Amino acid sequence: MRMFLFVAVATIAVSGSAMAAHHHHHAEHPAAAPMADGAAPADTMSAHEAHVRNLHDSGYNPSSDFDSFGNVRN
DSSP, X not given: OHHHHHHHHHHHHHHHHHXXXXXXXXXXXXXXXXXXXXXXXXXXXXXXXXXXXXXXXXXXXXXXXXXXXXXXXX
């Protein structure tokens, strides 16, 4: 029983220190430069269009959501 408790405490201590060492902060991005008067924005897609484009680019295929009978696949 003592050996089990020792192993459990050692495992928690090791995994806890490994998780603390893995913590990562992202660098802050610099502010965007102000746009000149009359300039068109660089990104003209709406949020929905960008979301759909990202889904497509990542390989998502909406036709694979359903089987041939129209049921949602698991």
